[in-house]
Amino acid sequence: xSLKSFGKVEVLYRKNPNSFVLIPIxxxxxxLFSVSLPGKFFxxxxxxxxxxxxxxxxxxxxxxxxxxxxxxxxxSIIATANLAGIIMATIMKSQSxxxxxxxxxxxxxxxxxxxxxxxxxGFINGIIISYIGxxxxxxxxxxxxxxxxxxILTTKGYVISGLPDEMIAVGNNSILGIPIPFIIFIIIxxxxxxxxxxxxxxxxxxxxxxxxxxxxxxxxxxxxVLLKTYTISGLLSGIAAxxxxxxxxxxxxxxAESYLLVTVLASVFGGFDPNGGSGRIPNLIFSLxxxxxxxxxxxxxxxxxxxxxxxxxxxxxxxxxLQNKRKNES
Amino acid sequence: xxxxxxxxxxxxxLIILCLVIFLSITTxxxxxxxxxxxxxxxxxxxxxxxxxxxxxxxxGGLDLSFTATATISQYIMATTIIKYGGNLFIAxxxxxxxxxxxxxxxxxxxHYIKVHPMIITIATLNLFKGLLMFFSKGKWIYNxxxxxxxxxxIMVFKNSEGYIYPISLPLFIFIVVLIVTGFLLKYTxxxxxxxxxxxxxxAARRMGFNxxxxxxxxxxxxxxxxxxxxxxxxxxxxxxxxxxxxxxxLDVIAAVVLGGASLLGGSGTVIxxxxxxxxxxxxxxxxxxxxxxxxxxxxxxGAIIITSVSITAYNYKLNMRKEAEIDVA
Numbered sequence: 001x002s003l004k005s006f007g008k009v010e011v012l013y014r015k016n017p018n019s020f021v022l023i024p025i026x027x028x029x030x031x032l033f034s035v036s037l038p039g040k041f042f043x044x045x046x047x048x049x050x051x052x053x054x055x056x057x058x059x060x061x062x063x064x065x066x067x068x069x070x071x072x073x074x075x076s077i078i079a080t081a082n083l084a085g086i087i088m089a090t091i092m093k094s095q096s097x098x099x100x101x102x103x104x105x106x107x108x109x110x111x112x113x114x115x116x117x118x119x120x121x122g123f124i125n126g127i128i129i130s131y132i133g134x135x136x137x138x139x140x141x142x143x144x145x146x147x148x149x150x151x152i153l154t155t156k157g158y159v160i161s162g163l164p165d166e167m168i169a170v171g172n173n174s175i176l177g178i179p180i181p182f183i184i185f186i187i188i189x190x191x192x193x194x195x196x197x198x199x200x201x202x203x204x205x206x207x208x209x210x211x212x213x214x215x216x217x218x219x220x221x222x223x224x225v226l227l228k229t230y231t232i233s234g235l236l237s238g239i240a241a242x243x244x245x246x247x248x249x250x251x252x253x254x255x256a257e258s259y260l261l262v263t264v265l266a267s268v269f270g271g272f273d274p275n276g277g278s279g280r281i282p283n284l285i286f287s288l289x290x291x292x293x294x295x296x297x298x299x300x301x302x303x304x305x306x307x308x309x310x311x312x313x314x315x316x317x318x319x320x321x322l323q324n325k326r327k328n329e330s
Numbered sequence: 331x332x333x334x335x336x337x338x339x340x341x342x343x344l345i346i347l348c349l350v351i352f353l354s355i356t357t358x359x360x361x362x363x364x365x366x367x368x369x370x371x372x373x374x375x376x377x378x379x380x381x382x383x384x385x386x387x388x389x390g391g392l393d394l395s396f397t398a399t400a401t402i403s404q405y406i407m408a409t410t411i412i413k414y415g416g417n418l419f420i421a422x423x424x425x426x427x428x429x430x431x432x433x434x435x436x437x438x439x440x441h442y443i444k445v446h447p448m449i450i451t452i453a454t455l456n457l458f459k460g461l462l463m464f465f466s467k468g469k470w471i472y473n474x475x476x477x478x479x480x481x482x483x484i485m486v487f488k489n490s491e492g493y494i495y496p497i498s499l500p501l502f503i504f505i506v507v508l509i510v511t512g513f514l515l516k517y518t519x520x521x522x523x524x525x526x527x528x529x530x531x532x533a534a535r536r537m538g539f540n541x542x543x544x545x546x547x548x549x550x551x552x553x554x555x556x557x558x559x560x561x562x563x564x565x566x567x568x569x570x571x572x573x574x575x576x577x578x579x580l581d582v583i584a585a586v587v588l589g590g591a592s593l594l595g596g597s598g599t600v601i602x603x604x605x606x607x608x609x610x611x612x613x614x615x616x617x618x619x620x621x622x623x624x625x626x627x628x629x630x631x632g633a634i635i636i637t638s639v640s641i642t643a644y645n646y647k648l649n650m651r652k653e654a655e656i657d658v659a
Contacts, residue, residue, distance in 0.1 A: 073448075128636065134643040135593050137392075137448065141580055142639060146632025153625040261452045274449040310460025316453040320443045 021322070022270070022286040029290050033297035040300050048179065052172075054292045055185035056243050057259060057266070058285070062192055063236035064263040065284055069196070070229045071209040071276025072129060072136030077237045078260045079147035080121045082253055085241035086151055088114035089160040089251035092167060107166045115238040121147065122234015126227035151253035161250035171246030181243045188239065192232075193281035201228055209276030265316045266291055338590030338642065342605045349612050357619045363487070363495045365615070373611040374504035375563035375575075376582055377604070381511040382555035383586045384603045386447075388515065389548040390528035390595025392583070395436060395451040397576045398458035399553050400560035403428040405462065407561055408471045408570045415475060418482065421564075425557035432458065433553015437546040455579075463572060471570040479568055500562035507555060512600035524548060528595025584635050585610045590642075609634070 034042040060077050067074040091097060091110040098106065121143065128139040173180050195202035204225045207215040216222045245251045264274075270287030272279030291312070298308045353360040370377075379396055386393045403425040411421050436454055440447045483496035515521040527534040527544050535541055564570055589606030591598025610631065617627045 128640060132640045132644050133647045134639045137593060138587060138639045139636070141584065142632055142636035144632075145580070145584070145628055145635060149625060149628030149630075149632050153623070153629060156623075156625070261456060264449060264452055265456070268445075268449060274446050304464050306460045306463035308460070310457050310464065313453045313456030313458075313460060316456070317439060317443070317450070320445050320450070320453070324443050324445070 022283055022290070026286050026290050029293050029297070033293060033300075037297065037300050041297055046296060046300070050289075050292050050296055051179045051182040052247070053296075054288055055179075055181035056240055056247065056256070057262065057292070058185045058288050059188055059236055059240040059243070060256075060259055061263040061266045061270075061284065061288060062188060062281070063233045063240065065267040065270070065272045065279060065281075066192065066196070066205065066229055066236075067136065067233050068264075068267050068272045068274055069209050069276060069279050070205045070226055071212060072226070072230075073140065073264070073274075074125065074230065074233045075137065075140040075260065076121070076125060076144040076147060077233065077240075077263065078255075078257055079144040079151070080118050080234055080237035081241040081244060082251070082255055083121070083147050083151045084114040084118040084238040085245040085251040085255070086155055086160065086253065087117050088167075088241065089163060089245055090154070092163055093160060103164050103166045107164060110167070111242055114241060115235060118234045118238025118241065119231055120234070122231040122237070123227070125234065126230035129230060130223040130226035148253060155251075155253055157253065159250045159252040163245065163249055167246050168249055169246075171243050181247070184239065184243065188236065189281050189285060192236075195232075196281065201225060205229055206277055209273075210278070262291070262312070265312055268316060269319050339599065339602045339605055342589065342602065342609060342638075346605060346609055346612060349609075349616065353612070353616055353619065360615070360619055364493075367495055367497065367501070369611050369615050370504070370608075371498050371501045371566065373607055374498075374500040375559040375566065376578065376585070376610075377504045377607045378500075378507045378555050378559035378562060379552075380582050380586050380603050380607050381507045381600065382552035382559075383582050384589075384591055384598050384600065385511065385515070385524060386548055386552050387583075387586055387591040387593060388528045388595060388598045389524045389544065390531060391440060391447040391545070391548060392593065393436060393451045393549060393552050394448060394579050394583075395432075395455040395458055396552055396556040396582075397579045398455050398462060399429055399432040400556040400563070400575045401570075401572060402432065402458055402462050403557040404560040404564050404570045404575070405466050405471070408474065408564060411475060411478065412471070412473060417477065421478065422558060422561050425561035426554050427557070429553040429555070429557020429560070430550050431553070433550040433556070434546055436553070437549030440549060441542050441545045459576060466572060468572050470572075472568070474564075474568060478565070482565070498566075500566050503558065503562050507558070508600050508604055515600065520544075520547065525596055528597075530596070581610065581631075584631065588635065588638055592642075 030042075040046065060081065063077045064074055088110040091113055092106055097109070101109065125140055125143055128134050128143070129136050169180075171181055175183060196205065197203070201224075204215065204220050204222075207218075207220060208222050208225050212222055215225075241251075244255060248255065266287050267279070267284065268274055269291065270279065270284035272284065294311070294315075295305075295308060298311070299305070350361070359365055379400065382396065383393065406428050407421050407424040410416070410424055432454075436447075436451060439450050439454065443450055481496065482499040484499060484502040485497040487495040487497075513521075515524065523534070523539050523544055524547075526537070527539065527541060531541065534544075560575065563575060567574065585606035586598070586603050587593065587606070588609055589598070589602030589604070591602065613630050613634070614627055616622075617624055617630070
């Protein structure tokens with residue numbers, strides 16, 4: 001069969017090859033689990049629990065993916081989220097503030113301070129990477145270690161728990177049947193997608209990611225682009241922290257540390273090239289859904305979560321091998 | 331002499347010297363043979379793995395999965411010698427064998443998937459760790475045979491009062507590994523090829539180097555040392571636990587990078603790596619000896635990593651403006 005007869009399809013494929021892989025995988029995963037788990041998988045309660053679990057990982061993955069798009073990586077996202085979460089929880093538990101502020105004001109203050117912290121951390125990462133010129137792996141490895149240290153120091157390793165009801169509502173309530181975390185996640189996905197595809201500063205990430213020197217010589221201020229990207233990555237980690245602490249009803253150093261590698265996996269699976277320069281948010285959402293469905297399906301099947309971890313590693317390797325093959329062909 | 335001032339090792343050595351002088355003045359127990367021997371023995375397994383990491387970094391690669399490799403080697407070694415008996419040589423042989431096998435798998439994947447090795451080894455880390463936890467069920471192993479629990483001291487010093495200062499087997503292996511790795515890197519064709527590959531892969535390929543074989547060797551060597559290091563670790567702590575080594579991968583990379591190895595490949599020395607490990611060890615020891623809450627250890631380590639890589643990167647940037655040169659140690 002000649003490809004010409006598929007002219008339109010081919011154009012679509014060329015435009016967005018990853019969707020062509022991800023959407024079928026998404027449908028196959030959905031079908032496989034629905035058939036093998038009748039009455040358990042394809043249910044409102046299962047999808048509602050997926051919708052509650054996905055946003056945390058999802059927002060952190062977007063925070064990771066945008067730095068990978070620019071040709072870097074941000075290993076400090078989880079550490080940033082934990083520190084921001086600890087700061088928010090500390091403010092909400094502080095005696096003098098609790099006595100003087102109403103619940104909503106207290107939560108707002110905590111969130112504002114927490115998000116500002118995460119923005120500052122992202123900004124510092126950006127400065128170290130773009131202006132001093134440290135490789136992103138090392139820079140964020142350093143900030144990750146430092147931030148984890150600060151988190152442990154401030155909490156002495158204890159859990160800060162018992163947050164105000166207004167805070168717990170953010171992570172556990174629904175509006176019109178849609179979980180609030182999921183709404184936040186979708187809004188972020190739309191905003192970031194708009195930023196990446198429709199604004200100059202967002203689009204510059206694709207250019208910086210595919211060739212930093214070329215981008216620099218063609219008049220793009222690569223330093224500014226990277227600074228902005230890492231700052232946004234920090235902010236997103238802070239937003240993830242809000243959902244994280246309200247869902248756990250607590251904050252602690254070292255929460256969700258295993259997510260770090262999963263965010264890299266989800267980004268690569270979603271078509272974000274680890275070498276930078278390509279990747280789209282809609283594909284990332286499919287990738288997140290697939291991973292979350294696999295996790296919840298395996299859980300319902302009673303398969304050890306450790307084996308699921310091994311499976312994710314294998315999936316990542318297979319996906320990279322396939323992408324590599326495709327790259328060689330084209 | 332002037333080239334000495336340009337070297338990263340020189341500054342690292344200077345900082346360590348300052349730390350040593352400071353600790354010798356403020357504490358009585360730091361500059362004693364017991365403390366130093368004990369300190370370096372407890373860091374020997376990390377040091378052994380750091381030597382492997384150095385070779386991987388010089389080749390322009392990165393391996394995050396070696397801690398999982400080491401733990402798998404440990405479990406298989408421990409269950410085998412407990413079930414079938416054996417001797418120390420067999421224990422090391424099993425550890426090294428498993429390590430090499432998993433390392434070669436990494437090498438294969440790194441060669442065939444043209445993606446940054448960090449991503450690939452994150453995948454294999456997940457794979458190895460998942461399988462390890464599934465099969466071991468997270469159980470700890472204590473009941474080593476008696477011969478495994480004997481102290482194997484290579485050299486024993488006695489002072490005038492009859493105190494004994496042993497150089498334990500793990501420390502001895504650490505020293506041997508450093509010497510062998512140093513020789514390999516500096517005086518063999520293979521070692522020089524690894525520098526060349528890390529410095530400029532395309533150039534190395536056009537020179538006719540077999541990059542596939544080099545990649546396999548580099549990751550195999552990392553696996554080999556992870557296996558050896560894991561047995562040394564088991565000898566030292568006499569237990570095998572799923573989380574004893576996993577999670578230390580970034581510590582090892584930090585030590586090697588502090589020692590002047592570049593993540594871009596093509597540079598790094600064994601002396602630098604030794605100093606990097608010494609630095610990490612001394613900081614952790616200082617925190618304990620000075621009675622500072624141990625949480626500060628991570629803060630110090632993080633701050634030192636950021637400062638040191640920033641200075642290196644900034645100097646590199648300044649040098650790039652002046653001239654382009656290839657740095658082969």
